[in-house]
Amino acid sequence: MAVSTVYIIQSLNSTCSISTSTKTNLEFHQKQVIFYTTSTKKYSTKKFNTFITCSTSDETKTVVIGLAADSGCGKSTFMRRLTSVFGGAAEPPKGGNPDSNTLISDMTTVICLDDYHSLDRTGRKEKCVTALDPKANDFDLMYEQVKALKSGIAVEKPIYNHVSGLLDPPELIKPPKILVIEGLHPMFDVRVRELLDFSIYLDISNEVKFAWKIQRDMAERGHSLESIKASIEARKPDFDAYIDPQKQYADAVIEVLPTQLIPDDNEGKVLRVRLIMKEGVKYFNPVCLFDEGSTISWIPCGRKLTCSYPGIKFSYGPDTYFGNEVSVLEMDGQFDRLDELIYVESHLSSLSTKFYGEVTQQMLKHADFPGSNNGTGFFQTIVGLKIRDLYEQIVASKASAPVAAKAYNSSTNIHN
Numbered sequence: 001m002a003v004s005t006v007y008i009i010q011s012l013n014s015t016c017s018i019s020t021s022t023k024t025n026l027e028f029h030q031k032q033v034i035f036y037t038t039s040t041k042k043y044s045t046k047k048f049n050t051f052i053t054c055s056t057s058d059e060t061k062t063v064v065i066g067l068a069a070d071s072g073c074g075k076s077t078f079m080r081r082l083t084s085v086f087g088g089a090a091e092p093p094k095g096g097n098p099d100s101n102t103l104i105s106d107m108t109t110v111i112c113l114d115d116y117h118s119l120d121r122t123g124r125k126e127k128c129v130t131a132l133d134p135k136a137n138d139f140d141l142m143y144e145q146v147k148a149l150k151s152g153i154a155v156e157k158p159i160y161n162h163v164s165g166l167l168d169p170p171e172l173i174k175p176p177k178i179l180v181i182e183g184l185h186p187m188f189d190v191r192v193r194e195l196l197d198f199s200i201y202l203d204i205s206n207e208v209k210f211a212w213k214i215q216r217d218m219a220e221r222g223h224s225l226e227s228i229k230a231s232i233e234a235r236k237p238d239f240d241a242y243i244d245p246q247k248q249y250a251d252a253v254i255e256v257l258p259t260q261l262i263p264d265d266n267e268g269k270v271l272r273v274r275l276i277m278k279e280g281v282k283y284f285n286p287v288c289l290f291d292e293g294s295t296i297s298w299i300p301c302g303r304k305l306t307c308s309y310p311g312i313k314f315s316y317g318p319d320t321y322f323g324n325e326v327s328v329l330e331m332d333g334q335f336d337r338l339d340e341l342i343y344v345e346s347h348l349s350s351l352s353t354k355f356y357g358e359v360t361q362q363m364l365k366h367a368d369f370p371g372s373n374n375g376t377g378f379f380q381t382i383v384g385l386k387i388r389d390l391y392e393q394i395v396a397s398k399a400s401a402p403v404a405a406k407a408y409n410s411s412t413n414i415h416n
């Protein structure tokens with residue numbers, strides 16, 4: 001078996017320009033490498049028995065964001081708000097599987113971790129496990145593929161087809177600038193967790209989850225009230241065991257609870273939403289109300305903010321969450337007029353906006369999304385802007401780091 005040393009000179013996401021003694025250029029694709037020989041202008045493909053590591057220069061590495069939540073808890077809505085912050089519409093891969101769960105825009109690729117189900121719908125039924133059970137998911141593959149994408153290597157990711165309940169042939173995912181992995185388990189496996197540059201958990205209380213699920217599954221999917229109740233109950237033990245504990249690892253948690261402004265409210269329409277932000281996370285400064293570190297309770301209703309019953313109440317202050325120091329911004333109630341949100345925005349600091357009123361502008365742009373009149377949409381928008389800021393800081397820090405020497409010294413042994 002011949003061994004040749006390949007010197008990595010430069011890499012551009014999934015394509016690595018490599019100089020070898022035979023002056024070939026290589027393009028990396030998992031265990032398969034496409035050679036381009038400049039002298040003959042011919043391509044040839046070789047397979048290797050190990051993964052070839054393309055040491056990308058640091059400034060081209062993908063930033064990875066994890067978003068965890070149970071099914072029907074607003075992940076897709078959050079993703080639409082987040083990708084909108086980066087501009088450009090997010091769409092499924094062009095010409096691919098119409099049931100793909102992936103969304104691609106200029107800057108971002110959102111992959112759904114349901115695609116790493118190792119058991120299809122029938123398989124889960126036969127083995128009596130839910131999709132939330134780690135036994136129904138392939139964490140080794142999830143780790144390998146997220147790691148590859150983070151280092152600039154394209155992957156063939158499986159597709160879980162929610163229409164048929166089957167595992168479809170894989171789709172090619174190229175490394176984007178920002179990769180979002182959303183689903184049930186982005187922080188479950190420690191190896192995947194450590195690849196995340198930032199993580200978010202959507203913590204929807206049982207009462208609210210139930211109200212949202214009923215609204216969607218009855219209206220849009222034709223399910224009966226009994227079947228929705230049964231499905232929530234059946235998932236609960238695994239949700240408690242495998243999904244909920246991930247919130248302790250999240251850098252930001254959006255907690256959604258019933259309002260405290262209406263005594264004994266059981267309608268679940270008015271919400272109390274808490275944005276729990278971990279302190280000391282690199283490239284992330286928590287948002288604050290008035291001043292950092294203060295403890296504040298604020299009722300903004302009056303001449304500058306129209307509030308109908310039951311009104312709006314904000315609070316902000318330091319706290320601890322699973323032993324970590326956090327800042328918590330809370331909003332109970334709902335907005336009557338979105339254009340007046342600028343009044344609230346002007347009292348918040350460290351928003352990472354690019355101009356005065358950007359949060360309000362984003363909220364107005366997506367006024368028809370669920371949660372636009374309350375803290376869910378407001379805090380999701382704020383977190384979206386924070387992620388943009390985090391990405392820009394990571395890119396800036398890498399651009400200023402001395403990378404040239406590292407890139408020239410990298411070498412990979414190829415066994416063929």
Ligand SMILES: Nc1ncnc2c1ncn2[C@@H]1O[C@H](COP(=O)(O)OP(=O)(O)OP(=O)(O)O)[C@@H](O)[C@H]1O
Binds near residue numbers: 074215216370
């Ligand atoms: N902030 C919100 N306020 C009110 N309802 C909401 C909110 N977010 C989501 N919902 C409701 O929950 C439903 C599910 O939202 P969404 O599709 O974003 O969740 P999801 O986590 O992506 O779901 P799934 O994983 O099942 O596809 C929506 O159709 C809507 O009815």
Ligand SMILES: O=C(CO)[C@H](O)[C@H](O)COP(=O)(O)O
Binds near residue numbers: 070131165
């Ligand atoms: O928890 C879920 C995440 O979305 C789904 O229930 C899981 O992916 C299985 O999907 P389906 O119900 O379509 O077979």
